[in-house]
Each structure stands twice: as structure tokens, then as C-alpha cells.
Amino acid sequence: MCRHLAYLGPLRDLATLLLDPPHSLLRQSYAPADMRGGGTVNADGFGAGWYPDGARTPIRYRRAVPIWADASFAALARAVRSGAVLAAVRSATVGMPVMETACAPFATGRWLFSHNGVVAGWPDSVAGLASRLPVTELLTLEAPTDSALLWALVRQRLAAGASPGGALGAVTAQVRAAAPGSRLNMLVTDGTELAATAVDHALVVRAGDGGVLVCSEPTDPSFGWEPVPDCHLLTATPSAVDVVPIPATASEER
Numbered sequence: 001m002c003r004h005l006a007y008l009g010p011l012r013d014l015a016t017l018l019l020d021p022p023h024s025l026l027r028q029s030y031a032p033a034d035m036r037g038g039g040t041v042n043a044d045g046f047g048a049g050w051y052p053d054g055a056r057t058p059i060r061y062r063r064a065v066p067i068w069a070d071a072s073f074a075a076l077a078r079a080v081r082s083g084a085v086l087a088a089v090r091s092a093t094v095g096m097p098v099m100e101t102a103c104a105p106f107a108t109g110r111w112l113f114s115h116n117g118v119v120a121g122w123p124d125s126v127a128g129l130a131s132r133l134p135v136t137e138l139l140t141l142e143a144p145t146d147s148a149l150l151w152a153l154v155r156q157r158l159a160a161g162a163s164p165g166g167a168l169g170a171v172t173a174q175v176r177a178a179a180p181g182s183r184l185n186m187l188v189t190d191g192t193e194l195a196a197t198a199v200d201h202a203l204v205v206r207a208g209d210g211g212v213l214v215c216s217e218p219t220d221p222s223f224g225w226e227p228v229p230d231c232h233l234l235t236a237t238p239s240a241v242d243v244v245p246i247p248a249t250a251s252e253e254r
């Protein structure tokens, strides 16, 4: 399954966050440690989104090639500094296309979103859920993938006023009810706060020094990483982290 990462905190350049650590996202693209049977490498594209200092709307860079094969990104990543970043490397689920617009982060307005995992029984299992979305949402999905549909479901709740944690928790419960056995590690941020789910997939968090880093796998062997338990929702700002169980049923909580 794909690997993803989100960071909120003091300004850092993208290379020190994504490329330089001993078990960076770059390394996790060809030598991930904890895929739990969901693929072997993450070579079907990658993406990074970041909020320029003081900006509310993110900039996004995505490619449908392995992150190690994009020589331009390494140079760009060294030149870009940000205090809010969401990035991912992709292992396409069998049957889903390899294309730039299927790579996370998905973006709308001030939001960035990523999904690690798979919707079980795709697409039939969630056809009912999808049919409740406005037709325009379905016609403008960025890619014919489970992750793009999850983003449409999450962003509809965000647009209706849900908090990031409320939106992820509710969509997780809905999708697990419709498609049991789904793997649903999702990440969403607006650059000031983030929310992440751990559902049948690895997720760790490290907080300190005025920042928070949430990743599929620890990026270095230092202390301070905390595993996020399965079926839990993490919400965080640069200075606070909260982890709670995900309710079994969808709520309209905001």
C-alpha cells in the first residue's frame, strides 16, 4: 500500500522532510518496511503538497513516475521551505490506473488529502455511497480510483462544515459499513491542523520541537515515535496531538 506523511511545524525544506532521513519517503518508495501484504514497492507515482509560508492555499507537485526517477523533484525539494506538508508515494491497487491525477495529494481549495489502502469490493461495494454524491462530483473525480472517491466523500463533509477529524471519522465508518475489510488510512490537512486515520494499516506519529510528523513508517530510528492503534483517529496541530477510537457508525458530528 502506498506510504504517506504529513508535517506541521517550523519551516523545513522538503528534502530534509521527504528525501534525506534514513527511512525517508524516498526510501519507503523502494524499500518499505511494513506493507502488510499490500504490494511490495511504491513506484506508481508520487506527490507532495505544501503551503508556502503565510499562504492558505497549497501548491502541489505530482508525477506518475517513481519518486526516485524524478531528478527535478530532488532539486525543487531542496529549494522549497514550508511549515505544512503532505506527501505520498503510490503503489496502484490492481485494476486501478497509473496516472498523475491518481496520485496523492488530492487537493481542493485549502485542503490536501491522501489515502493509503483499498476499498474492498471496489467499485460495487460503495456504489450506493457514491450515488448520494452530486453528479457533478462524480463527473469531476480526478481519477477512477477508490482514493479519489474517498476524497469526494470527505470533502463534501468538510464543505458542509465538518472538522477534519469529524469528516474522516464519519467517512471511515460509512465505508467500513458498506465495504468491510477496507484498508482506510487517510490524511487531511488545511496547513494549520491535520487529521489521520489508522484502519488496518501502519501509522506512527512523532511530536516535539514545536512540530508534529505523521507517517506510515518512522522516517528515522530516533525515539519519540508512537504507533497509532488500529481503528483510531489522530488529530493534531503543531503543538497538540489527540488520538481517539473511531466510532463504529457514521455520525453527523462536526
Ligand code: GLN
Pocket: 001, 002, 003, 038, 039, 090, 091, 092, 093, 096, 102, 115, 116, 117, 118, 119, 145, 146, 147
Ligand atoms: N487504492 C489506492 C490507489 O490505487 C491506494 C493504493 C495504496 O495505498 N497502495 O491509488
